[in-house]
Amino acid sequence: MPHRTTRKPAKLEWKWVQPKITRREYELHAGGERLAALRRIRIFGSLAELDTADGRWTLKRQGFLRPRVSVRRAGSEDEYATLVLSWLGDGALHMSDGRAFAWKRGFWSRQYTLTTEQGEELIVLKPTLAFVKVGAKVTIHPSAADISGLSLLAGIGWYVMLLEFDEACSGAA
Secondary structure (H helix, E strand, O other): OOOOOOOOOOOEEEEEEOOOOOOOEEEEEEOOEEEEEEEEOOOOOOOEEEEEOOEEEEEEEEOOOOOEEEEEEOOOOOEEEEEEEOOOOOEEEEEOOOOEEEEEEOOOOOOEEEEEOOOOEEEEEEEEEEOOEEEEEEEEOHHHOOOOOHHHHHHHHHHHHHHHHHHHHHHHO
16 A cells, blocks of 8 residues: 655745735735735725625724724625734734634734634735835745635735835824
8 A cells, every 4th residue: 555645735825916006906916816906995094995706895994092904795784804903913803704813913023924813824924015016925824725715814914914004104204
């Protein structure tokens, strides 16, 4: 009987890109395939639209000292997910289907990680800045392979990163 080895699938590498510097629109790519698109609705304000294979979503930040991000299916008033952030940028993401994740912001690095509640890394986002365009390298860990809605989760993470970029820019002005 031949010896079989079980190999974990390799990490997936995706990336968020900003196709046009003049627009607050971003695309999530895996190879040559577009997986999602995020568009900020207004210059001022936090409302954004996210298109993924799982549907169209709206994302909006609420609150100041203890901000939260509300995720809803486009056209619906029902929250599908809520991300509650601490003042340090860490948070807890709760989905309406009962799933829960932790959002962790790197202290010394500009790395953001979505983990299980037990701390197992699922998605890591690392910003890539090129002059005035922003983007991010997205690493999907093998442990996330069976999780539904990965592009939605990557979109929520990217949205939070964009909010932080906005805050950093307004603080520097």
